[in-house]
Structures are given as structure tokens and as C-alpha cells.
Amino acid sequence: MSQSPSNQSAAEALSKFLDVIAQLRSPSGGCPWDLKQTFESLRSCLIEESYEVSDAVGTGDVAVCEELGDLLSIVALYARIAEEGNRFTFASILEGITAKLIRRHPHVFADVEVSGEEEVLKNWETIKHQERAGDPGKGKGLLDGLPRSMPALHKSHEIGVRCARVGFDWKTTDGVAEKVQEELQEFLLELPDTTGSGLNRGGKPFNKELVFEEFGDLLFTLAQESRHLGFNAEEALVAANAKFLGRFKALEQIATQEHPNTSLNTLTVEQLEALWQKAKNQTSKVS
Numbered sequence: 001m002s003q004s005p006s007n008q009s010a011a012e013a014l015s016k017f018l019d020v021i022a023q024l025r026s027p028s029g030g031c032p033w034d035l036k037q038t039f040e041s042l043r044s045c046l047i048e049e050s051y052e053v054s055d056a057v058g059t060g061d062v063a064v065c066e067e068l069g070d071l072l073s074i075v076a077l078y079a080r081i082a083e084e085g086n087r088f089t090f091a092s093i094l095e096g097i098t099a100k101l102i103r104r105h106p107h108v109f110a111d112v113e114v115s116g117e118e119e120v121l122k123n124w125e126t127i128k129h130q131e132r133a134g135d136p137g138k139g140k141g142l143l144d145g146l147p148r149s150m151p152a153l154h155k156s157h158e159i160g161v162r163c164a165r166v167g168f169d170w171k172t173t174d175g176v177a178e179k180v181q182e183e184l185q186e187f188l189l190e191l192p193d194t195t196g197s198g199l200n201r202g203g204k205p206f207n208k209e210l211v212f213e214e215f216g217d218l219l220f221t222l223a224q225e226s227r228h229l230g231f232n233a234e235e236a237l238v239a240a241n242a243k244f245l246g247r248f249k250a251l252e253q254i255a256t257q258e259h260p261n262t263s264l265n266t267l268t269v270e271q272l273e274a275l276w277q278k279a280k281n282q283t284s285k286v287s
């Protein structure tokens with residue numbers, strides 16, 4: 001099969017890029033920082049660069065292109081370090097993912113027919129299960145393989161996605177909403193009562209560990225509610241954080257105008273609330 005001009009250009013650029021990575025890791029004339037790196041030390045870089053790609057999405061193609069390059073440089077460093085130890089190579093990474101994509105898309109590369117996205121995902125899980133069964137070294141559970149470093153709220157979403165593929169899920173959004181209400185009530189009952197009696201609001205001895213547990217259950221269920229509503233709870237929280245940050249910055253600016261030479265921590269709760277309402281009106285019409 002002949003190579004398309006785009007693929008040929010990419011292959012040439014990739015070859016030059018890998019030569020640069022090799023030079024950075026060269027004991028003779030390489031970069032001290034790159035030479036110092038290990039699989040473990042690059043973990044934080046990998047996570048940071050992944051977040052920067054995510055942040056760049058929506059800001060413009062130039063930013064996304066640049067951040068993807070930064071992320072690829074970390075991947076290439078991993079491959080170079082592995083190659084130096086005769087463990088694997090960049091080529092083996094490409095060969096492995098290429099084979100996996102072909103294997104997991106029989107509706108594209110073989111004669112399997114599918115009716116839509118839902119059937120594609122079900123087939124994907126079936127193929128993954130077959131792969132695990134054929135490799136004793138891999139976990140065989142549906143939820144095996146979820147990254148330990150994945151943000152917890154996003155992981156809750158992914159757990160729900162995987163379970164839904166095998167039918168273990170609520171049938172409707174209302175069903176999840178009922179579970180959210182149930183978990184909320186269980187959480188509220190575990191909170192300490194207002195009398196300082198040492199009891200919770202349900203009349204039992206207060207137990208902070210149970211508050212912790214019920215709070216986690218509530219967050220997990222909220223993540224499933226958002227999934228049923230068609231968005232990711234992690235992304236919703238990111239948006240909520242950004243909204244709060246913007247409003248609080250506006251609050252600080254208004255405070256500077258209305259209370260010059262006065263520190264925020266000397267203002268009363270009532271004054272701060274008044275500033276907050278003004279900041280909300282300035283930044284958004286959404287409560």
C-alpha cells in the first residue's frame with residue numbers, strides 16, 4: 001500500500017523528532033535533565049502535560065498542537081528510556097496500538113456489522129474480555145485497568161460507563177435521581193446534630209468515618225447522574241471552579257473600589273455577602 005503524502009510527511013517528521021529525543025538522552029552531549037529522567041520521575045510530567053492538552057482544547061488549534069507535541073515528547077522519552085534498557089521501543093508502541101485498533105474495530109477492518117455506537121461499545125467490551133481471557137498476565141475484571149492516578153470524580157464516571165456496557169446501570173435518569181436523594185438523606189443523617197450532644201442527626205452516636213463514607217457514596221452517585229444526563233461530573237466541577245474563581249476575583253475588585261485600604265478578612269460576613277451578590281451580577285446571570 002502506497003503512503004499518502006500526509007503520512008509520508010508525518011513519518012519524516014517523526015524520524016527527525018526521535019533523533020532529537022535520542023540526542024537529548026545521549027551520554028555524550030545530551031541534556032542533564034533528560035538524562036536524569038526515569039519512568040517514575042516522568043509520571044508527574046506525563047500527568048501535567050495531559051492536563052495542559054485538556055486545558056488547551058477550546059482555546060485554539062495552535063495551543064492544542066503545541067501541547068500535544070509536549071505530551072508526545074514525554075511519551076518518546078519513556079520509549080527511549082525503555083529502548084536503552086532493551087525493554088521496548090517507540091516502534092513497538094506504534095505496532096502494538098495499531099494492532100489493537102484493528103483488532104477492536106472489526107466493523108471497520110473486518111466483516112462485522114454494527115447498528116450504531118452502542119453496539120460498537122458492547123463489541124469493544126467483548127473483545128477486551130476475550131483479550132484478558134487469553135492473557136493470564138492481564139486482569140480479567142471489567143473494571144481492571146482503570147488508572148490509579150485518574151481523578152476520582154472522572155474515575156466514577158468511567159466506572160459507570162463500563163458497567164453500563166454490560167447492562168449494570170439504572171434504566172432512566174429518574175432512577176439515578178432517586179438514588180441521589182437516598183444518598184443525600186443518608187449523608188445528612190450522619191452529620192452531627194446542632195445541640196452538641198455527640199449524636200448525629202439520626203439520633204445515633206456521631207461517627208466521622210460514616211460521614212466520610214456517605215459523602216463518598218453521594219459523590220459517586222452524582223457522577224452517575226451526570227453521566228445519564230450526558231456530561232462528565234469532572235468537567236462540570238471544573239466549570240463550577242472556574243465560575244467561582246471568576247466571581248471571587250470580581251468580588252476582590254469590587255472590594256478594592258468600595259473598601260480601599262481594607263483587607264477582606266476585616267469585612268463582616270454581611271459585607272462579604274453583599275460584595276458576592278454584586279460580583280455575581282457582574283460576571284453572570286446564572287445563579
